[in-house]
């Protein structure tokens with residue numbers, strides 16, 4: 569059986585597990601510590617990063633874009649008969665999402681309002697493009713596609729941040745918001761993560777160290793940031 573080497577709150581991993589769930593491909597998952605990477609992982613992972621997907625032939629694949637494309641080649645696609653041009657467009661839109669995963673991580677880890685605003689402006693560039701291109705209810709309309717799976721980590725995380733802090737990264741993007749809600753209804757947010765994901769995610773991104781974690785929504789008045797913690801660690 570396929571094995572995914574994972575770190576619980578990694579968005580690159582979630583894109584892959586969402587794809588596997590959407591395709592109904594069975595897989596095992598093995599979690600590692602990124603602070604103390606085991607030697608067996610370093611031996612099979614050229615970039616030292618998760619996700620790594622170990623195939624049925626025991627080949628270790630790395631880089632989430634390559635893994636997603638492998639899953640399309642090796643297993644039935646989420647959508648049938650996608651023409652080459654459309655496939656290239658779908659990949660390009662998926663890359664747009666993945667390019668913003670770490671931007672979202674650092675935005676959520678912002679320790680003060682100015683930093684949050686600066687980073688959120690970079691994150692918004694992704695949502696501006698999505699707002700202009702998303703169909704309804706999913707990226708291309710009625711049916712899920714690979715592009716939905718690539719954007720799912722960004723949209724799931726935005727939903728959790730809104731639920732726990734009141735701060736909505738999608739407040740200015742009504743079409744993306746509707747897309748987020750449609751994706752939430754599929755169940756793939758929860759199916760692509762572990763049962764303790766939300767707890768771990770919230771304790772990392774909405775801790776006392778982060779501006780949003782201290783209950784500081786910049787849209788509200790009178791919320792002074794503490795300068796006690798200046799770490800900017802990302803997943």
Ligand SMILES: N[C@@H](CCC(=O)N[C@@H](CS)C(=O)NCC(=O)O)C(=O)O
Nearest residue numbers: 578579580617618619631632633803
């Ligand atoms: N380009 C890689 C990025 C993966 C990545 O950044 N993974 C993070 C966790 S979210 C990681 O493994 N970080 C540990 C490290 O870089 O040492 C991919 O798409 O798979």
